[in-house]
Amino acid sequence: xxxxxxxxxxxxxxxxxxxxxxxxxxxxxxxxxxxxxxxxxxxxxxxxxxxxxxxxxxxxxxxxxxxxxxxxxxxxxxxxxxxxxxxxxxxxxxxxxxxxxxxxxxxxxxxxxxxxxxxxxxxxxxxxxxxxxxxxxxxxxxxxxxxxxxxxxxxxxxxxxxxxxxxxxxxxxxxxxxxxxxxxxxxxxxxxxxxxxxxxxxxxxxxxxxxxxxxxxxxxxxxxxxxxxxxxxxxxxxxxxxxxxxxxxxxxxxxxxxxxxxxxxxxxxxxxxxxxxxxxxxxxxxxxxxxxxxxxxxxxxxxxxxxxxxxxxxxxxxxxxxxxxxxxxxxxxxxxxxxxxxxxxxxxxxxxxxxxxxxxxxxxxxxxxxxxxxxxxxxxxxxxxxxxxxxxxxxxxxxxxxxxxxxxxxxxxxxxxxxxxxxxxxxxxxxxxxxxxxxxxxxx
Amino acid sequence: xxxxxxxxxxxxxxxxxxxxxxxxxxxxxxxxxxxxxxxxxxxxxxxxxxxxxxxxxxxxxxxxxxxxxxxxxxxxxxxxxxxxxxxxxxxxxxxxxxxxxxxxxxxxxxxxxxxxxxxxxxxxxxxxxxxxxxxxxxxxxxxxxxxxxxxxxxxxxxxxxxxxxxxxxxxxxxxxxxxxxxxxxxxxxxxxxxxxxxxxxxxxxxxxxxxxxxxxxxxxxxxxxxxxxxxxxxxxxxxxxxxxxxxxxxxxxxxxxxxxxxxxxxxxxxxxxxxxxxxxxxxxxxxxxxxxxxxxxxxxxxxx
Numbered sequence: 001x002x003x004x005x006x007x008x009x010x011x012x013x014x015x016x017x018x019x020x021x022x023x024x025x026x027x028x029x030x031x032x033x034x035x036x037x038x039x040x041x042x043x044x045x046x047x048x049x050x051x052x053x054x055x056x057x058x059x060x061x062x063x064x065x066x067x068x069x070x071x072x073x074x075x076x077x078x079x080x081x082x083x084x085x086x087x088x089x090x091x092x093x094x095x096x097x098x099x100x101x102x103x104x105x106x107x108x109x110x111x112x113x114x115x116x117x118x119x120x121x122x123x124x125x126x127x128x129x130x131x132x133x134x135x136x137x138x139x140x141x142x143x144x145x146x147x148x149x150x151x152x153x154x155x156x157x158x159x160x161x162x163x164x165x166x167x168x169x170x171x172x173x174x175x176x177x178x179x180x181x182x183x184x185x186x187x188x189x190x191x192x193x194x195x196x197x198x199x200x201x202x203x204x205x206x207x208x209x210x211x212x213x214x215x216x217x218x219x220x221x222x223x224x225x226x227x228x229x230x231x232x233x234x235x236x237x238x239x240x241x242x243x244x245x246x247x248x249x250x251x252x253x254x255x256x257x258x259x260x261x262x263x264x265x266x267x268x269x270x271x272x273x274x275x276x277x278x279x280x281x282x283x284x285x286x287x288x289x290x291x292x293x294x295x296x297x298x299x300x301x302x303x304x305x306x307x308x309x310x311x312x313x314x315x316x317x318x319x320x321x322x323x324x325x326x327x328x329x330x331x332x333x334x335x336x337x338x339x340x341x342x343x344x345x346x347x348x349x350x351x352x353x354x355x356x357x358x359x360x361x362x363x364x365x366x367x368x369x370x371x372x373x374x375x376x377x378x379x380x381x382x383x384x385x386x387x388x389x390x391x392x393x394x395x396x397x398x399x400x401x402x403x404x405x406x407x408x409x410x411x412x413x414x415x416x417x418x419x420x421x422x423x424x425x426x427x428x429x430x431x432x433x434x435x436x437x438x439x440x441x442x443x444x
Numbered sequence: 445x446x447x448x449x450x451x452x453x454x455x456x457x458x459x460x461x462x463x464x465x466x467x468x469x470x471x472x473x474x475x476x477x478x479x480x481x482x483x484x485x486x487x488x489x490x491x492x493x494x495x496x497x498x499x500x501x502x503x504x505x506x507x508x509x510x511x512x513x514x515x516x517x518x519x520x521x522x523x524x525x526x527x528x529x530x531x532x533x534x535x536x537x538x539x540x541x542x543x544x545x546x547x548x549x550x551x552x553x554x555x556x557x558x559x560x561x562x563x564x565x566x567x568x569x570x571x572x573x574x575x576x577x578x579x580x581x582x583x584x585x586x587x588x589x590x591x592x593x594x595x596x597x598x599x600x601x602x603x604x605x606x607x608x609x610x611x612x613x614x615x616x617x618x619x620x621x622x623x624x625x626x627x628x629x630x631x632x633x634x635x636x637x638x639x640x641x642x643x644x645x646x647x648x649x650x651x652x653x654x655x656x657x658x659x660x661x662x663x664x665x666x667x668x669x670x671x672x673x674x675x676x677x678x679x680x681x682x683x684x685x686x687x688x689x690x691x692x693x694x695x696x697x698x699x700x701x702x703x704x705x706x707x708x709x710x711x712x713x714x715x716x717x718x719x720x721x722x723x724x725x726x727x728x729x730x731x732x733x734x735x736x737x738x739x740x741x742x743x744x745x746x747x748x
Contacts, residue, residue, distance in 0.1 A: 086710040110713060113497045141498050199693050222495040253690040258586045398497040401712045409519070409696040416606045416693040438513070441497035 105312030123329035134392030151351030152313030153274025203311030279349030
């Protein structure tokens with residue numbers, strides 16, 4: 001998953017759910033479906049939709065209002081990596097899946113490797129032009145379409161403009177300037193840091209590596225090429241090593257209670273995150289309204305414009321075994337391309353829309369409530385530019401979940417023991433290659 | 445007539461027997477035996493792909509491969525070692541604390557016995573997740589008044605650092621369960637007939653020798669019970685590290701075997717490996733509890 005990083009609450013819920021492994025299979029049966037065939041106004045086709053995006057029910061309601069032949073029921077589930085994916089996969093295995101499900105771009109190959117996705121080429125295949133090409137491609141394997149992209153998380157840097165201004169700091173446009181700014185900020189207050197080093201957040205680390213020019217996964221014929229410990233990644237790792245060694249970043253999990261407190265009281269003054277993070281900042285630190293601004297990612301080479309994403313984005317898929325794949329695909333397409341729906345999704349914080357023509361999205365043109373929080377800045381300009389500057393050749397292999405777990409474990413261990421970060425990336429390379437090979441997947 | 449009567453009396457208890465047994469047996473089989481068998485079966489399969497891994501996978505029987513894989517994974521083996529270390533810290537700490545509190549409140553000299561009995565027991569009513577969240581706040585300098593106070597007088601402690609984290613978790617478990625175990629031990633102490641104390645006092649026994657020669661030997665079965673419960677509880681260590689994980693770099697996704705199994709099943713989509721890990725933990729639990737029981741129940745083993 002990418003769009004909504006692990007909320008602790010959901011993790012607790014999944015912890016509680018662990019005691020009832022059997023209950024998973026039982027609860028999966030609740031996703032009711034009627035027989036296939038077109039629905040009518042009197043007897044609409046019933047489909048279910050599983051998602052963890054807060055307030056996405058508004059978009060589902062809008063769909064139901066606009067359609068009388070299909071009726072969608074929303075099932076709010078635990079965020080993907082915190083148990084949502086496990087629930088979907090076990091339901092597929094039990095033959096009782098929801099019809100449409102939310103999954104991260106990174107997880108589409110994971111679902112394919114588990115044979116859990118319905119081929120929806122015949123229903124949505126000719127809608128490719130509606131979407132940004134690279135996002136559409138994340139759901140295409142061979143000639144088959146398996147997913148309809150929803151939104152991505154182009155990276156930007158949220159920062160406390162008031163604190164930067166009071167210290168006489170200009171916005172850092174390069175990583176060198178970032179490092180110098182970090183020293184000034186650190187010296188200004190014993191508790192203040194430029195940023196948190198989020199050891200828990202694989203998508204954040206992957207985004208930083210990608211922005212540094214790394215491309216971890218490629219294919220060569222019938223084999224994967226894995227390059228987690230390439231030069232680009234290691235030089236990014238060395239930069240953060242320097243930041244850690246000089247005590248310029250606070251080692252702290254994002255979204256933790258400690259982090260929330262630091263964001264609220266200005267002890268952490270920047271946050272590199274996806275476009276959807278604006279909703280989180282506004283929710284976490286309402287008292288700091290007006291003090292924030294958003295800038296483009298600092299660059300490794302001055303004057304360039306390279307960006308990246310927070311582990312891609314999020315898509316809607318039709319789960320294998322859906323009794324109404326046609327209606328399900330129709331809903332998935334509408335949800336992610338109809339201007340009304342996309343407008344709702346954008347305002348509830350689902351991410352940067354995957355549709356090619358974002359000019360049809362009113363909330364991206366003007367959103368007084370959002371812009372006021374950022375001192376009147378039109379922050380969407382920054383993300384529109386960021387989105388255009390993403391290296392779109394990034395590919396996700398199967399077992400991205402193993403990659404996430406391994407990367408955070410290894411980085412944690414390195415930070416905890418004070419061993420080099422570059423070794424953590426080297427170990428992750430070994431872990432991921434081993435996991436892929438154990439699965440029977442060819443790695444070159 | 446005379447032949448009917450005995451038959452009826454014979455039949456009735458059997459019907460009652462079944463009526464009483466069946467609900468239990470059905471539920472037990474359905475929710476205990478069946479999942480265990482299912483886990484055992486699952487642990488011997490694996491899904492395999494080929495090439496880029498984007499095609500249809502197949503499920504193959506791999507016999508003990510998942511066990512071999514779990515036991516050859518350094519992270520999992522490390523988690524087993526960590527668990528044993530945790531048990532070595534937690535079990536004695538728990539038994540001694542619970543026993544100490546029980547003896548103290550049982551001595552009759554303690555002031556406000558009833559009040560303290562409820563007070564010590566109260567944490568047991570707090571769900572484990574909530575308890576860990578509460579302690580989590582107390583363990584972080586940014587939110588902990590205690591750590592801030594210590595900081596103020598120049599003492600820097602990080603309970604969640606790699607060296608301290610096991611003790612931090614042990615403390616949460618102790619806080620949550622010591623009162624509960626104390627109640628078990630107190631009810632055993634209550635059951636000791638007061639004549640024994642009288643006789644001992646007439647013989648001139650001191651309070652200490654009453655504890656040593658009467659109370660402890662007579663609550664021995666309860667002490668063993670508490671030890672076994674604590675042992676099994678510590679081997680299941682899961683909720684505390686799961687909740688504390690986002691707060692520290694010292695807790696990985698494979699910190700305890702249960703956490704590793706959870707991570708495999710719910711985050712990494714490998715329920716087969718998770719099943720194998722779960723079976724290993726279960727076997728370990730069996731081995732330790734029965735090992736401990738046979739050790740303390742050996743004939744002539746009445747050292748104390």
